[in-house]
Each structure stands twice: as structure tokens, then as C-alpha cells.
Amino acid sequence: MTQRVRFYQTGTFTIGNRLLDPEKRTVQATQERSNSLTSGHRACQGCGEALGARYAVDAAMRACGDNLVCVNATGCLEVFSTPYPESSWQVPWIHSLFGNAPAVASGVAAALRARGKSATRVIAQGGDGGTVDIGFGCLSGMFERNDDVLYICYDNEAYMNTGVQRSSRTPPGARTATTQAVGEHPGNSFNQGKNPALIAMAHEIPYVATASVADLHDLEDKITRAMSISGARYVHIHVPCPLGWGAQPCETIKLARLAVETGLFPLYEAVDGEIVKATPIRSQRPVAEYLGPQRRLAHVMKDEEALAAIQAMADRNIRRFNLLKTDAEA
């Protein structure tokens, strides 16, 4: 728990707060944070994934006293952080293939156990392509064996590293290199794709959560909680991609926030397959506010039917995850 005191100036919602006791501040607010992903990496300007990765891994490192091994799938995060002979990582870090990160992580955990080093914790991480499409078989296996790994997926909604191709996380209507904004139904098809957090819950693993780079307090709480639990855990973090989404680099946090506030990206936690908590929306916004600044969705803004269908998705999330409850109810 980082902060439960309400401040009116300095923010219940800002990263830090000079008025708060140091131990209640976020990891990111401290001068001592690990900077697990340090400067000099080659991510684009305003990269949400670089930010999300530092948020998550720094929080995981604090939770286990820096005794951590990190396994990385292929993807943007791997490519921009480790162009030979440089590395931006300040944590033991291993990369193997695109689709096998969950299996490698299971192996690392087993090896550590075999060598009596069970105090060393293991996390695995990848983008939505490496996790939800290519590595999904391995991930499901890691879940059903309940291997002691925290898997973190950074979801930027397409294969950005290879040139913005559609993934099973690409939202309906979105233009990608493989779903062009042409023809009768431009952009990505409606009623396709999958929801990995719900699928992870179906494995009844000890802990599943969704988080966003726009809500650091919530994100750090969830990583910390996940690290306090043994067995297979899954955290899915929404990370806007200015390049792939056709958005301004300075608007990464704003877009992530709008995704949450519209209801399109619900934040919740589940223990043993049951939802235990949803983060309420603070001030609900219409989906057009979120879609408008993104060039990949410019054509949707002119298509009332598509717009209504996306609004219906948001409304369904709000209903399904009970996102409009008041503070008192929460």
C-alpha cells in the first residue's frame, strides 16, 4: 500500500508527495529506486512500455530485496534495451526466444530451487505479441503447473517492434500494417481478439491483475502484492505506444488514463480465479475522448456505428467489473 491519505494539493494521484511519510511513498518517488531499466535505451520518445517496465521491475525488486532474475521475451522491450554490446538492465536478465519466455522462466525457477536458492525470485516479461499470441502455449503451461513465476505482460496492442502488425490485443477498428483502414470495415475486425487476464483467471492461479502506467500507486500495489505470493502470477499492464498508435509522445500517460477512465481498460485484481477488487473510475469519459488523439483510430471517429460499438464495449466493462462504485462502496 503506498498511499491512503487524501491530499488535496499534492495529490493522491501524483507520483510522490513531500508531505507524506517516506515509507508510504511510491518506489518511483524515491531517490533509491533501482532504475532497473536505466537511461540510454533506444525506445521511442514517450515510450509507455519503457516506463511500465521500470515501474514494474523496480517495484518487484523492492518487494524481494533486489534478489531477482528477469526473463524477457523478444519484442520492443528486449530490442531497445539490449542492442549488443549494450544493456540498459540493472538486474540479472536473460533473453531466449520470442515465444518461450514463460518456459525459460519456469526453468530458471526450477534451477534455483534445485540449487537451494529459493529466496531468489523470478519474473518473466514480454509484450502482448510474445505473451498473448506467440508465447501463449508456454504461458498456459506455466499457469497450469503453478510454477513460481510472476509473468508481466506490457500490452501496447500490436507488434510494434516489427512495424505495427495486428496482435490478438489490437482493439477493434484500429489501423495496423496488417489491418489497413480501407474497405467497407476499415481497420481491425470487431469481435475478435482475446483477454489474457480472464484466461489466466480461468487457470485459477493464485493472483491475476490488470494495471496501467497512468496509475502508479495501483500498479505498485499490485506488483508488491503479486511478489508476496508464491506460484504462478500474472499482471497485465496497459502501455500506450506513441509510434504505433499515431499519438503525441507527450500524451502517453494521458491516453493510458483515458483508457481507464472510459472503461475500455478495466483495472482489477483476482485471487484464485475470483475478482476481489476493481479500481473505480474517478470521472467517466466518453470513448471518443480516448480515440480522438490516436491516428490509428481516426476513421472510427467518423463512423458513428463503430464509435457506438466501442462505447458499448466500454459500457459493458463498467457493468461487468462494477467500475462506477463510489469511494464509500470501494
Added chain:
Amino acid sequence: MDKPFAITLDIGTSLANHTGSWRTQRPVYIHRLPPCNDACPAGENVQGWLQRAEEGDYEGAWRVLVRDNPMPGVHGRVCYHPCENACNRGQIDTTVGIHAVERFLGDEALKKGWVTEPAPETGKRIAIIGAGPSGLSAAWHLRLMGHEVVIFEAGPMAGGMMRFGIPKYRLPRDILDGEIKRITGLGVDIRLNEKIENIEKLLKSDGYNAVFVAIGAHLARRTEIPARDAGRILDAVSVLEDVEAGAPPPLLGRRVIVYGGGNTALDTARTAKRLGAKEALIVYRRNREQMPAHEFEMEEALEEGVMVKWLSTIKEIDHDTFKIEKMQLDEKGWPQPTGEFEEIEADTLILALGQVTDSGFLQKLDGVEFDRNGVVKVDERMMTGYRGVFAGGDMVPAERTVTNATGHGKQAARHINAYVNGETWQPGERHELAGFEYINKWYYTDAPHSVQGVLDMARRQSSFHEVVQGLDETNALYEARRCLSCGNCFECDNCYGMCPDNAVKKLGPSKGFAFDYDFCKGCGLCATECPCGAIRMEPEPE
């Protein structure tokens, strides 16, 4: 390569790659001028002292405050707080109750006996004429600069209009006396009952290096009303002065008419009720929107049962019968007579039509020029046409409020200090205004204005006890923490935490942050997510 098995890359080696070279624009930490500071007639660093108060450092807050204004206890009560009218928080929920926190700090200072020390003696002597807000403020600043300061006051007590124009129920006298005492405690000599007629003598033979004239405006303005057999007619300033000086209360009778629409008219009507008048009726020739009195004072007066006749003038008086003419506003908003009359009975008429300044004695000085009604002209240094004689407060052309006068005192002190040192003082350049468009309001939680307790009606109408109650420490802290810190960093860590490139360095508590331009790619996330508009994106220099 002599790395162990399977180890190919050293940790943190990407630091060799200076991604700052990608940048086309760069973030810069800046200071913008908060609207409250901008609006304060006394030039207070409102945001500066609120920031200390937020930390619970009330003494530190008070010390920042009195750098500009020596009388926070007075101002927290009587200032019309233009700071709050300008406050950006008003566009989120309600404005920060700046006056209430100021009052709390002023009262704490008196309770705890906080004082400051003057600078080493300079050997320069300054004479101040008039111990009102302007003279007292100038004295405080000049004394702190190390000058010898003597105030000559024609009246029997120091305080000027703060004492003789503002009733006790708005400004309790122990507060006023306490804050004046702190000024004399610095070594300022106030000589009461000493009227100065010859200013030249002060400069030429009494050894003063400069004179600051701040005698205010306390002569009641009169008007011509045809009267066959006039009943009791008083002027507002004398009524308020008599009440203050402890003279036997004037016999007002059952029904009192107060003629005028300014704050003094309201103060007089409210005082009349406290003195036993059953009805106090204000007659004003325009309507409520146009009246110069402040809204909150009007509200308080109406709550106490003061009545108002809008758009009315007194045409004729016949003993206790007043012939009132109805007015109508023309297209330009000026009241024009309608020829419709009514008659009202009243025992007393009190005129509250404004005041003029008694500046006749300055006419003897060569070069001093006057405006309408004896108002004295001053240059941008606040100097009159006579070298070494400065003037400020209600006697120079400006809005006549305590806070404005106090601000004049500070300004004059700076100019006089420069003058006696053979220099001129230039005000620093003003920062760009931190308008609401620079505020990222997502980060500020909605929070209502803490409500100042109000004495109950019965008690208020029959006594001179203070009407508006103060904040206690919890409330004051809460109120101070509602400040948005417009335009100036308050160390929320957003820039530090949200940089994807880890290119913002945190320098430690109260030291702020610095950009690491070796790695900053210029994405602008920090500037967009800064809650208070303290970061600006600028084109990368060639």
C-alpha cells in the same frame, strides 16, 4: 571477451548511448507568477507562505508573509482578498481560503510572540506622517532595513482607518494593538497627538533624510440636500470614530437612514443596529451590482437585518421626513431621475458618501501637485514634486483599501531606502502569469472550502464581538493544502517518476529536480503531466 558462461552484456552499459542527441525540444523548469501573488495589493508571496503552512511550519510561513506585510492578523480579517478572486482553485471547486489561513498565522504569531530583527543601523533617519496602515507598513520595512524611523500621528492612537474606520466586530482591537506593538517593538518611535505642519523643517533642520506622508483620507464628503428644517444629520466617519474613541454613543433614534453604497455605508448601518437603532435603511442611488461595497459584507449586513433601498436618492428633507426619488439606469448604466417620489420617516441621517484627504499642509511645499479633491500626485518612485517627500495610501490616486495602503508602505520603503542611498529601486521582472490553462487538474482532488464558523445572529446584532470566527490548526492545515501551487514546483515527483528515460534527477527534499540532457529525448511527458505548470518545452538551441 572474458565473461563467464552465458554472460554477454554488462549491466547498465547503455549509459554510453547519449539519447539526448535525438531531441528537438527540451523541457525547462520555470517559475510562473501565481494569480494570488499577482493580485495581492500588498505584494505578498501568498503561495510561498502557503507552501510552508502546508508543511505545518507556521512560523516559517509567518516569516515569509511578514517580509511583505507586517499585519497578517489585520489583513486576514479586513482585506477584501483579491487573491481569492484570482485563485485558480475556484475553477476546480472553490477558492483556497487564503484570508483565513493568513488570519490564523497572524493570530499564532501574536500568541507565540514571534518577532524579527532589524538589520544593522544605517544611521539614516526617516520621518513618517500618519500611523495608518501605510505609515505603519513603511515603518516596519524601513526599520528592518536598519533605518531610524519616527512616526508622527496627529490622533490619540495609532492605526488610522484600521481603528477609526473599521468596526470592532470586523477587527478586534487586541489584534490591531498586538500587531502595532510588534512594529514599535522593532524600535519604531510613534509620537501621538503630534500634528506636523512644516515638512521642510523635518528635512532641513530636524535631520531626517526623507519623509513619507501617509495621512489617509478621513474628511467626510458632503452633499447638498435641500432641507426646510433638517433633523439630525451625521457623517459616517465621525460616527465610527466616536464609537471607537469611547465617546457617548450618538443618539440615533429608532430608525436610521445611511446614505451611500460603499463599505463604510454598510459598516455604519451595521454599527447603527449595534448601537440600538431598530431599523437601519441604506439609500443608494444605483443597484446592487453596481455598489462598491463587497459582496460578502453586503451578505452579512442583510443577514443582520440591514435594509436597502436601491436606485433611490434623497431629494428633500423636512425635519424627520425624507423625500426619496426613484432612479432608473440609462443605457450607459447611470442613474437618472424618474420623477416618482415617496416619503420615509427617520430619526437620523448618516452620510457615507466617501472621504477626502486633508492634504492642505502640503501646499506649502514647492512643486507638490494635486489631483481632484486634494489627492496628491506622485511619480513612479512614489515621490511628490518635492525632493525627499514621498506619499502613499488613501491620499494618492489609488483604490482605498487597507491592503493597498499597506502595499504602498512597502513600495515607498523600498524607494525611500534607495533614495537615501543615492540609488533608484527597480522592481524585478514579473514572471508570466500561471493561468488555469497551465494546471493539469486531474491531479487535484476535489475538496470543499472549510467553512468559517459564524456567530449566531442574535449575538452578532447586539454586540461588537467578532462576527467571523477563525480556523483552528487542523482546518488551517487543510485549507493551506488545497493550494494548487500554480506555476511553481511543489515536488510531486511526477516528472521524476514519469520519465521513460530516467532523465530527471531528484536532488532531494526542497532542492527540486534537474534534467539530464544527455539522455532526455524531449518527449514532453514531464511537461504534460506536471500538475502546476512549472515545466515548459522550448525548442532545442542550435
